[in-house]
Amino acid sequence: MTEQTTNSAFSLDVLDNGVAVLTMDVPGESMNTLKIEFAEQIGEMLDKIEADNAIKGVVLISGKESSFVAGADISMLAACKTAQDAETIxxxxxxxxxxxEDMRIPVVAAIHGPALGGGLELALACHYRVCSDSDKTQLGLPEVQLGLLPGSGGTQRLPRLIGVQQAMKMMLTGAPVRAKQARKYGIVDDMVPHTILRDVAIELAAKGKKPAPRQPKLNLMGKFLEKTPVGRNVMFNQARKQTLSKTKGNYPAPEKIIDCIETGLSKGLKKGMAIEARHFGELVMTPESEQLRNIFFATTEMKKETGVEGVEPGKLSKVGVLGGGLMGGGIAFVTATKAGLPVRIKDIRPEGIANAMKYSYDLLIKKVKRRFMLKSQMQKQLALLTGSTDYSGFGDADIVVEAVFEDVGLKQAMVADVEANCHEGTIFASNTSSIPICQIAEKAKRPEQVIGLHYFSPVDKMPLAEVIAHEKTSDQTISTTVDFARRQGKTPVVVKDGAGFYVNRILAPYMNEAANVLLTGQPIEHIDKALVKFGFPVGPVKLLDEVGIDVGTKIIPILMEQFGDRFKSADAFDKVLADDRKGKKNKKGFYDYSGKKPGKEVDATIYTLLGISPNSSMSGKEIAERCVMMMLNEAAMCLEEGVIRSPRDGDIGAIFGIGFPPFLGGPFRYMDSLGAKHMVERLEHYATTLGDKFTPAKILRDMAENDKRFYS
Structure with missing residues (x-):
C-alpha cells in the first residue's frame, strides 16, 4: 500500500512485514532540500503511521538517486524580517x-548521498542511521559556512551521540565526513553497499525495538574534558580562545555554536534547544550571514551557466598539459582526479614529467593511507596520466593547457607547436598570470581557439579559475573552457583580456600600498596584523613572501605598460630583490626562515636594508583602509571597463582568488555597504594627501552623484 498526497514530497509504503517506508522525493528538484511547507506534509504521514498499530518500524529514505537530504532551503530565510521570524523557523x-525521536516505534534513516545541514539533523532525530559506502555519501553540518548554526537540534544531538570535541570540530569547520568516518565516529550505526541499503534498513526497522541510550566512545582525557565540570570549563574556554584567534571576531556564528553546546550539556536538552533557536534567529539577521548566503547563491547560480549564453561546450575526451612544474602537475592532477579525463604531460626533461606524476601520487597516497580511498582507485586515477618529452600522444588532445615560464616568445612557440601537432579543433589554453592573451595569440593560425585559463596556486586547493577571452576567441572556445574548468572542480569566472586580468590587477595596487605603508616606518607585523584583522587570511607582506617576491613583482611592469604610473611599484621592491630576497622559496624575504619557527617572525635586517626605523605611528584601521581602498577602486574600474561581466563575478573572483573577506561579501557588496559617497570621500581624502593613484573611478563618482548601488 503506497500513499502520497498530490504534489507532496513524501510517500508512504507499508510493507507486509509491518515496516513503513517513508520516501522523500521533492518534485522537480535534483536533490532533496527541506522547506517550510514540508512540516505539514510529513506531519500527515506521521499521523498515519502512529494511527496504524500494525506498523512496527519506519524507514526514512530518499527517492533521489544520489542524495539523501542536501540541507534546508536557505532561500526561505530571506523572508524573515526579524530574529523572531527566524527563531520560529x-x-x-x-x-x-x-x-x-519521540515515536513509539523505531525510525531508521537510510542514507545515500549527501546528508548535510538539516538533512543530517533529520537523520540524527531517527533512532538508527545506516549509510551507503558510496563516495557520494557525506554527512555534515555546514551551517557555519553560511554564518549560521544547526537550528533543528543539531547542536544538541550530535555532541550527545559522538562526543563534544568531534561534534564541535564538525560544526565549527562545517567540513563533512565520508561514510567510513561517520561509522568510525558513531554518527551511523552501519555502513553497507548501496545495493542493499534499503533492505538492511528495513530489516533493522522490522525488529521493532528502539536502541538503548548511547554513550560516545571517549578515552580517559575525553572523559575528563567532557564529563567533569573542571574539564568542561577547560574545553570550552580553549575552544573559545582558538576560535577567536582564527576568526578575529569577524564571524559571530562559531561563538554561538559553542554557547549552544555548552548550554545543552550544563543545563539540559530543553534549554539547549531554546538557546539554539534563539541564536539561530539572531544569526540569520546578521550582515555576516547575509553576505555568506549571497556568496552561496552566487556560486550556485554560476554552476548553471555556460561560458556564453546559448553556446554549448564542445566534447572533451583527452587533455594535454605543457610543463611539469608545480602548476602543470596541479593542473594534470585535477584533470585526472576531478574531471576524470586522460592527461598527456609534456616537459623538455624526463625529470619534469616524473615530478608532475609524483605530484598526483603524493596527494593520492595520503588519501589511501587515511583510508579515504582504495589503492585500486588511486591506481585507476594515476593510469590516466602519461607523459613524453615530445608531442607524441598529443594528436587527439581536445584542449592543451600551457603552464610554462612567463615569456611571450616561448608561449607563442607553444601555440605554433600545438597547432602543428594537434587536430584542427584543439583549444590552446594558457595558464599565464599576467601576459595579455592577445599577445600569446598574435602569431596563431587559429587565434579563435586560443584562450587564457589562469589557475591559482596550489591548483588542487584553490577554487577559482579565470577564463580569459581575447577579441578573437570564439564563443565555442569560451564555453568549452568554462565547462572544462568546472569539471576540474573550479569556479570559473570569465574575464576580459588585459594586463593582470582581474584578480592580479586588483591585488597589485593593494600590495603596492602595503609596501608604501612599510616605507613610512610601519612595522611589517603591524601591517600584516591589520589586514588579517580586517579579514584576509594572510597579510600582504606575508603573502608576498609566500608567492615569491620575484614572482609577485613580475606583473608590475606589464601593468605599468598598459595603465601607467598608477601601478608604479614602491622602491622597496627593487632594494629587496637586489638583496636576493625571494621569500619563502629561498628562505630569505621579509620574514625570518631560520630557527625553530621559520616564517613566524620578521627578519629585522629588512629595516636596515630599506633604511627605515620601525614605529607603529599609524592605526591598524588606517593601514587596512589605505590598502583596501586601492583594491576596491581598481575593482570598480575593472567593472567599468568590462574586464568582469558583473559585480557578482567580481565578488566571487576576489573571494576565491585572493581571499577577500567572505563575511564582507566581496569588493562590490562591501562597497555597497559603505556607500558610493563614502567611497568617493575616502578616496579623495587619500588622493589629496597621497597622490593621484587614489583618484576615484568614474563609475564610483557617477554612483555617488545618483545614489546608486552595484546590487539593486
Missing part, C-alpha cells in the same frame, strides 16, 4: 524532529 524544525 528553527523551533518548527526542532518540534518536527522531536516528534520523530
Amino acid at each position: 528553527s523551533k518548527g524544525g526542532q518540534d518536527m524532529f522531536q516528534r520523530i
